[in-house]
Amino acid sequence: MKKNMLVSLLLVMVLVLAACGTKDASNAGEGETQDKVYRVGIDTTYPPFEYEDKNGEYTGIDIDLIKAIAEDQNFKIDFKPMDFGGIIPAMQAGQLDVAIAGMSITDDRKKIVDFTDPYFQAGLTLVVKQGETGITSIEDLAGKKVAAKKGTTGAKFATEKAEEIGFELVQFNDSPAMFQDVANGNSDVLIEDYPVIAYAIAQSTLDLEIVGDRLNGDEYGIAVLKGKNDELLKKMNKGLANLKASGKYDEIINKYLNE
Incomplete structure (x- = not known):
């Protein structure tokens, strides 16, 4: 009798531990999603969109914008500064997940990257x-x-x-x-x-x-490697739309251009 009770007790303990383990694993998965870090290519010689301030901190329209989108969409970013001409090749080499660098949306670039909705009209x-x-x-x-x-x-x-x-x-x-x-x-x-x-x-x-007059009507977009990161592209478009709706987008633009 005591032996059967002991076996039953052990079985209950195993089931409880298994349930706890499943719950912990589920929570860990959620944490991994929230802590996802994307490598962001930038060109810090491009004010007012990207540059280093007097304290050596990255700042500018693009920097503030991608930070705000990341906060809105609950992901993290790791800035990777480099020459503008090296950004798309770095994406192709798997060294970057996303690029925001005052990059004009062009047909040639669309062959290599997918762009978000335009976030700035330049020219x-x-x-x-x-x-x-x-x-x-x-x-x-x-x-x-x-x-x-x-x-x-x-x-x-x-x-x-x-x-x-x-x-x-x-x-x-x-x-x-x-x-x-x-x-x-x-x-x-x-x-x-x-x-x-x-x-x-x-x-x-x-x-x-x-x-003279402006030579064209270029628009800037945020880029990911073509067909490789649809989930991130959707997040950035949603974040960008949310920032425009809330007024945060205009606040960022006005901070640097006083438009």
């Missing part, structure tokens, strides 16, 4: 040394030396127009070096996204000015 513009009067449109670039940043839509636009119009194209790895090259008179003009150069001129002592 390319011409920039010259202050006081330059000989350049006001793309047609005025004949015989000139034109600067652009590698891997950008500005560089692509300039490459497509160089032979047609007849100008020399010089490409740079980062925006500050390109800006300085034109300010020093080494290149005649540069092609850059309007909000980026407008902010750079306003915040620095660069002897530059914007001329």
Whole structure:
């Protein structure tokens, strides 16, 4: 009798422990989802979208935006700064999960990455040394030396127009070096996204000015490798929509551009 009671007692204990183990495993799974960390490619030479402040902290429109989306959608991020031209190759190599870097949505890029809904309307513009009067449109670039940043839509636009119009194209790895090259008179003009150069001129002592109309109507999007991260893409689109609905999106934009 005592033996049967002992066996029954042991069986009950095993069942209780098994139930506890199942509950713990379930909770662990939830924790793993909440603690998911995505590697985010950024280009910190691209104010007001991405740059380092005086304390060495990453800041800017893109930084604040992806942080707010991550908080809204309950995931974590790990920033990976690099040259803009290396971001998509790093995604292809499996080193990044997502990219937010003032990246224009283009048909060529859509072959490699999937974009979120657009989060900013930019557009390319011409920039010259202050006081330059000989350049006001793309047609005025004949015989000139034109600067652009590698891997950008500005560089692509300039490459497509160089032979047609007849100008020399010089490409740079980062925006500050390109800006300085034109300010020093080494290149005649540069092609850059309007909000980026407008902010750079306003915040620095660069002897530059914007001329003419915008050359196109580029829109920025957040990117993931094509067909590889649909779940994250949905989260980012939902987070972006929530930020716009709550007013947080406008708050971020106004913080840097005062629009």
